[in-house]
Amino acid sequence: MDSDIIQVERDNRVAVITLNRPERLNAISRETIRAVMSAMDELENDETVAVVILRGTGRAFSAGMDLKDDSSAGVSGEDGWREVLSEDLSFLTRFWHFPKPTIAVVHGFCLAAACDLAIGCDITIAEEGAYFGKPELKFGSVITAMMMPWLAGPKIAKELLLGADDRVGAERALAVGLVNHVVPSGEGFVFARDMAERMARMDDDALRLTKEAINKSFDIMGLEKALAANLDLAVEIEAMETPSRARFKEIARTEGLQAALNWRESRFSKDRNEKP
Numbered sequence: 001m002d003s004d005i006i007q008v009e010r011d012n013r014v015a016v017i018t019l020n021r022p023e024r025l026n027a028i029s030r031e032t033i034r035a036v037m038s039a040m041d042e043l044e045n046d047e048t049v050a051v052v053i054l055r056g057t058g059r060a061f062s063a064g065m066d067l068k069d070d071s072s073a074g075v076s077g078e079d080g081w082r083e084v085l086s087e088d089l090s091f092l093t094r095f096w097h098f099p100k101p102t103i104a105v106v107h108g109f110c111l112a113a114a115c116d117l118a119i120g121c122d123i124t125i126a127e128e129g130a131y132f133g134k135p136e137l138k139f140g141s142v143i144t145a146m147m148m149p150w151l152a153g154p155k156i157a158k159e160l161l162l163g164a165d166d167r168v169g170a171e172r173a174l175a176v177g178l179v180n181h182v183v184p185s186g187e188g189f190v191f192a193r194d195m196a197e198r199m200a201r202m203d204d205d206a207l208r209l210t211k212e213a214i215n216k217s218f219d220i221m222g223l224e225k226a227l228a229a230n231l232d233l234a235v236e237i238e239a240m241e242t243p244s245r246a247r248f249k250e251i252a253r254t255e256g257l258q259a260a261l262n263w264r265e266s267r268f269s270k271d272r273n274e275k276p
Contacts, residue, residue, distance in 0.1 A: 006035045007057075008043075013050040013200035014193065015043050022058025027066035028113060033091045040094050050200035050207065053192050054095065054121060055105040061130070064112030068257050081238040082231075085144050088113065089231055092145035096120040096215070099208045101199050105188040106130045106179070111166055116145040122211065123195065124179040126170035127188040132178060133166025139264045140245030142234035150223055152176045164268075 007018040017039055019026040043049050056062050065088075075084050092113060095102040104121035111133045118124050118132075126132075136143055149157040156176045160168060170182045183191045199207060238245075244267075252260035 005029070005032050006039060008039050010046075010049060012197060013048060014053060014196040015046070015049045015051070016053045016055065019054075019056040019062055022056075024066065025060045025063035025109060026056040026058065026114070027063050027069075028091075028117075029066040029069040030087075032066075033087060037091060037094060040098060044099060047204075049100065050202075050204060051101045051103065051196040052095070052098065053103045053105060053189070053196055054117075055189060055192075056107070058108075060108030061104075061106040061110040061118060062114030063109050064114045064135075067252070067261075076239075078235055078239045081235045085142070085231060085234050085238065088144045089227065092116045093120055093147075093227065095122070096147070099211065101196070101207060101211060103192045103196055105192045106132070106170075107185065107188055109133070112136055112141075113144065116143070116147055119151055119178045120145060120147050123192070125188045125192045125195075126173055126179045126182050127185045128170055128182060129185050130170040130173075130182075131166070132168040132170075132173045134161050135164045135166040135264075137162065137164040138166075138244070138268060139248040139260075140237075140242030142237045144231070144234055146227060146230040148178070150218060150226075152178055 005019070005021055007016075007020050009016045009018075017036060019028075019032065019036075021027060021029075021032070040052070043052055075081055095104070095117065101123070102121040103123040103125065104118040105125050105127075106118050107127040107130055109131050110118050110126075111131075112135060115132050115134055134143065134148070143161060148161060152160075153176075159165070168178075170179065173179045174182050181191065248260050248264060251263050
C-alpha cells in the first residue's frame, strides 16, 4: 500500500498511515485523499489489524488542503462544489466512522482540514510545540467537517472558527477538549503506539461495538444531520464566491499561490502582532 504520498505499515495488530509529502508540509491533495481512503478500506477488511495510527512525516502533521491543487481545479457552481466537498467530508470523517479505533499523532502545524482530520480521530496525541488552527474564514473558504462544536462546545468553536485562529497551541487544544494528551516533542508516536497496542489486546468485537456505542450517542444527538446541514451551507458559500475568496483566487492566478497567502496573512498581521 506504500505510494509516493502515503506509507502504510502493519505490525502487531497496529497499522500506521503516514502522510508523506514533507516538501509540501503534507498538504492534502485529491491524490492523498483517494490514497488514504483506499488504504482505510483495505485496513477495515484486514482482520489482523485492530487499531490505526495516523501521522505525518517531516516538519508538520499537515498544513491542510493543498491550495495549489484546489486553485487549479476550476470548480464552480453548486453541483461542482457539492461533488468536491462531499468527497472532502467523507475523507475528513473516515477516521471517526472507521469501525476500529483510530489515533492521530500531531507535531508541527495541524491546520484547516488537517485539524478536522486529526480531531476526528478517536484519540488525538499532540506533541509539545504543535499548533492547531482553522484559518478558512481568512480567505472566505469553508469548514467542511463541522466537528469542533461537538468536541469543544459552541463557545470555543465560535471563538476559534469565527476568529480564524491558526495558532492554537497544544496545551490550549488539550484544555478545550480537542486533544487527549500533550507529550514531549518527538515522543508522540511511541506514546500512541503503546496506547494502540493496549487496545489491540482487547477482543475485536468488544472494541468495535464499544466505539459504535459511543458514536451512536452522538448520532442520536444529531451529529450526522448537523454534518449534512453544514455541507449544504458549505456548498452555498463556495458557490456564491465570497469577496475575499474571489480576491485570493485572483492573486493566486495572476501572482502565484505564495502571493495570495501573503495577502491573506497581511490582512491580519496587526492582530498577530498584538497577541502575547
